[in-house]
Amino acid sequence: MKKLSVYLIITAVAAVMLYPLLWLLGASFKSNSEIFSSVWFIPDSIDLSIWKNAWETATPYTMGHYFINTFMIIIPKTVFAVISSLLAAYGFARFNFPLKRLFSSLLLIGMLMPAIVKIMPMFLFWRDTGLLDTYIPLVFPALLAEEGMFVFILIRFFNSVPREFDEAARIDGCGTMRTLFLVLLPCIKPAVTSIAVFTFLWTMNDFLNPLIIIQSVKKYPLSLALRLSVDSTGQSYEQCKIIAVSVIGLIPSITVFALAQKKFVKGITAGGLSG
Numbered sequence: 001m002k003k004l005s006v007y008l009i010i011t012a013v014a015a016v017m018l019y020p021l022l023w024l025l026g027a028s029f030k031s032n033s034e035i036f037s038s039v040w041f042i043p044d045s046i047d048l049s050i051w052k053n054a055w056e057t058a059t060p061y062t063m064g065h066y067f068i069n070t071f072m073i074i075i076p077k078t079v080f081a082v083i084s085s086l087l088a089a090y091g092f093a094r095f096n097f098p099l100k101r102l103f104s105s106l107l108l109i110g111m112l113m114p115a116i117v118k119i120m121p122m123f124l125f126w127r128d129t130g131l132l133d134t135y136i137p138l139v140f141p142a143l144l145a146e147e148g149m150f151v152f153i154l155i156r157f158f159n160s161v162p163r164e165f166d167e168a169a170r171i172d173g174c175g176t177m178r179t180l181f182l183v184l185l186p187c188i189k190p191a192v193t194s195i196a197v198f199t200f201l202w203t204m205n206d207f208l209n210p211l212i213i214i215q216s217v218k219k220y221p222l223s224l225a226l227r228l229s230v231d232s233t234g235q236s237y238e239q240c241k242i243i244a245v246s247v248i249g250l251i252p253s254i255t256v257f258a259l260a261q262k263k264f265v266k267g268i269t270a271g272g273l274s275g
Contacts, residue, residue, distance in 0.1 A: 028054075029245040033238055047240075053109040054244035059217055059228060060073035070252075073138050073210075073221055074203045081150065081199045082192055088145040089154030090180050094166065111148030123212055138206075142199070150195045156208035165177055165217045197260050204253050222249050 019041070026041035028051065034044060055063045091097070092104060126137040147152055161184055169179040185192070207223045214220060216230075226245050 012186075024243060024250075025247055026238065030240055037242070043226060047241055050240050050244050051248075054248060057225065057245075058226060059225075061218065061246070063222075063225065065218075066220055066259045067252075068206065069219055072222040074200055075134050077139045077142045077198050077203055078199045080139065081145075081147060082196050084143055084183070085147065085150040085154055085195055086144040086180070086192065089151045090184070093155045093158035094163075107148045110146075111152070119208070119212065126213065132213060133219065134213075134217070137213045138203075138209055141219050147195075147199075150198070153195065154188065154191055157191040158184065159189045184250045193260050195258060200256050201253055204249075208249070215254050 023039070023041040026043050027035050029046045029048070029170055030043045031047065032051075057063060057066075088107075092107075095257070122137070123132075126132055152156065165183050165187070166179055169183040176181060206221075207227075210221050210224050214224065220228075226242070226249060
C-alpha cells in the first residue's frame with residue numbers, strides 16, 4: 001500500500017510537470033481563439049495548416065533551412081567542446097607541468113566570470129578579424145575548451161579512475177593518447193555524454209550570441225528564426241503559429257535528451273557522488 005501511494009504521488013507530480021508540454025503540443029493545432037478560450041490541451045479540431053504556415057515561415061526560407069543552419073553550428077561545436085574539454089581535463093588530472101596551479105586558477109576565474117562580460121570584447125575581436133556574419137565565432141571558442149565547468153567535471157571523473165589503469169595500459173604498450181581513448185574514455189563515457197548533451201541544448205537555445213554575430217537572415221539559426229514570427233513591436237497576433245514553431249524547435253532537443261537520457265542522468269549523479 002505504501003509503495004502504491006508513492007507511485008501515485010510520483011505519477012501526479014509527473015502529470016503536473018508534463019502538462020505544459022502537452023498543452024504546448026495541443027495548442028500548436030488550435031486557432032488563436034481556441035488557445036485563449038480553453039486550458040484543456042486537446043484541440044477541438046486539428047488544423048494542420050498552422051504547422052504548414054509555421055514551416056514555411058514569413059521569409060524566403062523554410063524551417064528546414066534554419067534547421068540546417070542550426071546543425072552547422074551545433075554539430076562541430078559539440079564535437080569540439082567534447083574533444084577540447086577531454087584533452088584539457090586529461091592534462092590537469094594526469095600530468096604535472098609548470099604553472100599548473102596558475103592555469104587551474106585561471107580556468108576557475110574564467111568559469112566564474114559572467115558571460116555578459118565577454119560579449120563586447122568578443123564582438124570587437126571578431127569584427128576586427130572580419131568574421132562577423134559567419135559561424136566561426138560561434139564554433140571556434142569550443143575548440144579552446146571555453147566551458148571551464150566541463151573541464152572540472154571531467155577532472156573529477158578522471159580522478160575517480162585509479163591510476164593503476166594508466167600504468168597497466170603503459171605496460172601493454174599504450175602511449176598517452178591511446179591510454180586516454182582506449183582505457184580512460186570508456187570509464188568516463190557518462191560524463192562525456194553529459195557534456196555533449198549540455199552543449200547541444202545550450203547551443204540550440206542560444207539566442208544572444210547568434211543575434212550579435214549573425215546578420216544575414218539566410219544564415220539565421222533556429223533560435224533567431226523563431227524571432228521572425230514576432231513583429232517589430234515584440235508582439236504577434238498569430239500565437240498559434242509561434243507555438244507551432246516552438247514545438248518544431250523543441251523536437252531535436254527532446255529527441256537528443258531521450259536518446260541520451262540514461263547516460264546523461266548517470267553522468268550527473270556520478271559527478272555528484274565521485275571524489
